[in-house]
Amino acid sequence: MKCRIAWIFLFSLSVLHPFGLSAETLTVATYNTANYTLAGRFVDGVYTRGYPKPENEKQALRAVIKALDADVIALQEMGAQPFLDELRRDLKTEGVDYPHAIVLDAADEARHVAVLSRKPFTRVSKHTDLEFTYFDTTETVKRGLLEVRVNTAAGELALFIVHLKSRLTDRKDDPESTQRRAAEARVVRDRVFSVFPKTDAPDALFMILGDFNDSRSSPALRTLTREKRAEVMHLLRATDSRGEVWTHFYGRQDTYSRIDHILVSPSLKRFVKDNAARIHDGPGVRDASDHRPVVARFNFTR
Numbered sequence: 001m002k003c004r005i006a007w008i009f010l011f012s013l014s015v016l017h018p019f020g021l022s023a024e025t026l027t028v029a030t031y032n033t034a035n036y037t038l039a040g041r042f043v044d045g046v047y048t049r050g051y052p053k054p055e056n057e058k059q060a061l062r063a064v065i066k067a068l069d070a071d072v073i074a075l076q077e078m079g080a081q082p083f084l085d086e087l088r089r090d091l092k093t094e095g096v097d098y099p100h101a102i103v104l105d106a107a108d109e110a111r112h113v114a115v116l117s118r119k120p121f122t123r124v125s126k127h128t129d130l131e132f133t134y135f136d137t138t139e140t141v142k143r144g145l146l147e148v149r150v151n152t153a154a155g156e157l158a159l160f161i162v163h164l165k166s167r168l169t170d171r172k173d174d175p176e177s178t179q180r181r182a183a184e185a186r187v188v189r190d191r192v193f194s195v196f197p198k199t200d201a202p203d204a205l206f207m208i209l210g211d212f213n214d215s216r217s218s219p220a221l222r223t224l225t226r227e228k229r230a231e232v233m234h235l236l237r238a239t240d241s242r243g244e245v246w247t248h249f250y251g252r253q254d255t256y257s258r259i260d261h262i263l264v265s266p267s268l269k270r271f272v273k274d275n276a277a278r279i280h281d282g283p284g285v286r287d288a289s290d291h292r293p294v295v296a297r298f299n300f301t302r
Helices: 002-016 055-068 081-093 175-195 219-225
Strands: 023-036 039-043 046-051 072-078 100-103 112-117 123-127 131-134 137-140 145-152 155-163 206-211 248-250 255-257 260-264 277-279 294-301
Touching: 023 055, 023 145, 023 155, 023 206, 023 260, 055 081, 072 081, 072 145, 072 155, 072 206, 081 100, 081 112, 112 145, 112 155, 131 175, 145 175, 155 175, 175 206, 175 219, 219 260, 260 294
Parallel strands: 023 072, 155 206
Antiparallel strands: 023 294, 039 046, 072 112, 100 112, 123 145, 131 137, 145 155, 206 260, 248 255, 277 294
16 A cells, blocks of 8 residues: 555656656747738839838738747748848847748749748758649649748647649639649648658647638648548637638638638647637738738647
8 A cells, every 4th residue: 555655656746747747838820921022012003013012011010920929930922031031130120039030932933931930940841843733734832832840848840831822813714723722732732741651640740831722621621631531630720819710801802711721730739729729810910911820829748
């Protein structure tokens, strides 16, 4: 009896003692910056090509990023390296420091995916060779697939950042580019699963996040989340402070929808705080971009 009591006491110490349990909270966000680059814009009522993002939108964007207080932020519609450098510099001037950053140069020379991080990268892989068959041609995922990894208390975490094709198209046989995004999703999935062939392995901690330009019921999202009716990636549900679920206002059609997502692997799912993400709807979010950020918090323990 005394031995049993002693064993329980020692076991409790090993579990509860702060040196016997390592823990870490990590906040991850995805945010489409709405052309933080040179782009066609209406300036004083006149459409102008190659115009930079207006300063008032940049200021609002920085305020949103500061409010997110994320450790890692996946960005879409970012300009090339000089634009990312400018954003980091201006953020640091305002007291928000992201010492680690990377931008992916892919087929789309104007709009890039990028990452800002407080944590150092353990590995960076730039997947710009993702090809797929689209009708009678061979196409490339224009924004590529950016993979970055960071260390956590539970092990190495991999983030795969995407920005799938927009809904604009010149093809009448593929309205809103639905088929093209589904094809992009397939080749992205194949690449991610070649890196993590056993998606449910305990150390398979990874996520796919970004602007998918599609809803959860679309062929593209079904391709990424399900295989033979089994769930291979979990799409985190998300709402804002009022219970609304939209992340994008599409001015061309005057519609609101959720097209920005965070997908987590089966092994990563158990670390998600409240098993859900949230949509940021704080001050300035409507001035900064036509998208709203999606944020997830992870409570990692070893």
